[in-house]
Amino acid sequence: MSNAADLTADLDALVADAVERLADASDLDALAALDAELLGKKSAVTAAKKQLGGLDPDDRKVAGQAINAARTSLEAAVAAARERLAAGARAAQYEAERLDLSEKLGEIRRGSLHLNTQARDRLEDVFVGMGFTIAEGPEVETAWYNFEALNIPEWHPARGSFDTIFVNLGEPEEVMLRSHTSPVQIRTMENQEPPIYIVAPGRTFRTDTADATHLPAFNQIEGLVVDRGITLGDLSGTMDEFVRAFFGGEVKTRLRPSYFPFTEPSAEFDISRPDGSWLELGGCGMVHPNVLRNCGIDPEEWQGFAFGFGIDRLAVMRYELDDIRELVNNDVRFLRQF
Amino acid sequence: MKVTLSWLREFAPDIDGDPVELGETLSALGLAVEEMEIIGEVVDGVVLAQVLDLRPHPDADKIQLVDVDRGDGQPLQVCCGAFNMAVGDLIPFATIGTVMPNGMEIAQREMRGQMSNGMCCAADEIGLASGDDGIYILNDAVIDGAELGMPLAEAIGMRADVLWDLEVNANRPDAMSVAGVARDLAAALEVEFRFPDYEITTTDESVDDLLDIRIEDPELCGRFVATVLRDVRVGESPAWMQQRLIQLGMRPINSIVDISNYVMLELGQPNHTFDLATIPAGRLNVRRARNGETLVTLDDIERSLVPNDGVITDESDTIISLAGVMGGATTEISDSTTEVLLEMAWWDPPSISRTVKRLNLPSEASTRFRRGADWGDNIDRAMRRFIQLAAESGITAVSGFVDVAGMTPDRAPVSVRVAKVNGLLGTELTADDMAAHLTSIGFEVTLAGDTLDVVVPTWRWDTATETDIAEEVGRMFGYENIPRTVPKGDDPGGLSQYQKDRRLVRDVLLGAGCDETLPMPFLAPGDLAKAGLPEDGVTLTNPLHAEESVLRTSLLPGQLKAIAYNQSHRNPDVRFFEIDHVFLPAAEGEILPDEREHLAVAIAGEEAPAAVAVLDALDRALALPNVQLSPSSPAGLHPTRSADVVIAGRTRGHVGEVDPAVLEAYGVEGRVAWLELDLGAVLDGPHGNRSYTPVSKFPSSDIDLAFVVGDDVAASRIEASLRKGGGALLTDVELFDVYRGPRVDDGARSLAYRLRFQATDRTLTDGDVADVRQACIDQVVKKTGAVLRG
Structure with missing residues (x-):
């Protein structure tokens, strides 16, 4: 029977041999077999442990420590081998699974939002940020909402300038495709007590033949503020704030006297171009007292301003479209650009 | 309204400054400058010359030989393609070396063997305005003391001038005249404005002995002023007057018409001239037309009149003029006219507007009346100006004006x-x-x-x-001097829930790969029928084109046109959506159509399930309550591949495929999966209610079940039965296979479902799972007649 020193020496040799054999293990199956042989129930270290009972206490202590040390070393060597083999297998998998990501078959293509809607959303968002809500109204209107309530009586020359498209409902020229978004002002004031801060985007109509710069159906946005003490200066400041928010801080605005039957005083508002010239953007003014009265609002208590301008033109300007008809052609080659 | 600086200065001599800055001032006054032009600049090298001789070119028909004297007394030969000159005529002549406004340099040239040593010029070739074609004949245009060879500008007293084209708003009748623009501009520049004194001489004969004028309808006519002009000879007006008329965009006609237009442009007072010989006893009456009356107007068109129309009648109560709108043919000035009744009146703007609109007869004169002409001293001033200008061509005026008053607007302070x-x-x-x-x-x-x-x-x-x-x-x-302030309301801004939901819907559809389209809402007659829809669209009274004369009642025709258009451009498989208004017939007692906001999804090249999948995506995003597909045959859709979309018991639209017959009619290739919803009704209805169920901490069990069931039983019924049988323990149902083929009977199919069971309070035992599985099977078999597949 060997003593503890012999056992220790045997175990050292065993570990040294095992480390070599583990380093040679070429796959996980071989490693599993080695693992069983070195650390399993029939392994040398297990057998050695069973013999501990036969040793005297001093030897038993030394031998026990040697066995534990050998087991620890073997376990570490097996783990290292396993790690080495796993890394190799993973590397082989990576290599085997190499993909060319530019080989694209099928794609998730998000749709495109129409330019008009994009412009409308941007406008709405700017005005919402300025404390406005969004009002909407019908596209087919009566003469009351499109003209009369807006201080445009039946004989007024301005009626002719709207080039109105009428529909075959009611009396002749009583029902029409709205020629501006201003009817929404009336509908809002009829249904809502001041203070009112709204914008009303929507489609409007004129008897224009479609060409590169005209469409019979196009989009406008209308604004209306009715509150106590509203002034022309408020209108001017609001237009300026809107333009800076929408176009950027370097764009300037100016108001020029103009005429609309539904506002008094009336103005055109211009924005500056980079070259210093002015571009007419839309019309505006202080809500005419007759318009307020037509909606049951006392012009002595409340004052307001209104403004309106084209939405399509903003899209045309922003992308330098050379033909506005693209906005209604619905050609995917156009739609998908935006 | 066009104005020139030189004409403005006749009313405010101190108007001066940079033309661009003056234009800015006009714009800031509300007289927006649409265009500015420097006019009357004659290029150097063009001189006054005289025609000495005209003779045919020996070898050309379309040009002639002209000898001109350009101041040295020597005949100089040029070849000229115009034939409106006579020997002795004064003409503009471009000498050798002159660079013309179009950039061409005049050089000595040989034309078919004849030398040409310069060029005889037409007015427009040298940047001048003329009513005539051909060479500009200057016989009447040269100033006293002009000599041959003088620079042309000097010879005709031409100075460079500024022409502004102003946009005059409807509330500014005063600015429809040179004088009115001058008044505004002078005030802005703080310089003096005054009307010149128009001094006139008259004969001793009193107008009161010649004219007898009555206003029967004082509301129609606020003032009627008239006089008589004698010794009238209709000829050409002076060149300076023609020049100004042309500059302001009017064509010279004859001496009388030109004065009439000149006075209107200058002072804003429209006026009318009658051949006095056609007016018996000089008697006129102003009244409204009666039903059935007619008038042949100046343009020789017979006009039927209505009681609103203002008219002027003669002694026999015959209508001779459409007041303020157009004169009658019988009293028109002719070459033989020698006596003229000159009329200047003020007409009620709404009355004139109605007549102009009804007869579609806009004119420079009626535009001024419609906006409200001046009923004050300006009428007298314009009368004097007319008479003064007429006197220059030898026309005399009798003494005084007839001045009949009607009702004029209230001018109380x-x-x-x-x-x-x-x-x-x-x-x-x-x-x-x-x-x-x-x-x-x-x-x-x-x-x-x-x-x-x-x-x-x-x-x-x-x-x-x-x-x-x-x-x-x-x-x-000055609007620009008003301090800018920004008002703030008490309430925060924001989108309504509807508007937010609509944006969400768009976002879902974009995520589903659909592009947003926005066709115009017009359809052609027959488009609805072609799409299998009732032809009850609202029609337009005055469409520009027949193809745009009906309002859509559905988004289907517009989408089919868009798909066909793209297919014809080799883009067959488009995925589109649209959210926009449709116009259903007006409800009983309503005047406006039943206007609604619809949503459409059209997926070309896909079958019905593709549309159902989009509907499901919308359902998830909006949390719609109880969406059911109820098989039906909606108009325009595939009769065996479509269903009503029923949300919380209300039909809100249709889903499926477009009817192949409709696709064929629209020239669309392949299938089109289709979804159309009344989005307004959907978003106004209940939706978006979500509640929290705790996530179970216990394991789940999955089982598969396949049923053979007749094609007449909807899969949705199987699923509903499974859910009923599974109760709270059934957390998920997924249809993962549909089989039709030899292993099942004809007219039936196998539907395979994967069910997941899970409890929130315990781990399910095998026995639990077996029980609930059986409950599911029993429910399906009992409710649908399906057979469990072994």
């Missing part, structure tokens, strides 16, 4: 509160400031404490209220 004006404008002007601004443009102002008593001038028909006057104060103060 308007009480204007200083505080209200400042409150409207956002200014802090004093009463004196306001008074100064108003008087600068002819308003009469009396200060009365905190208010101004303002008399509005007669040339501002449209200006009548405190607000109108506030606008005038603002205009003269």
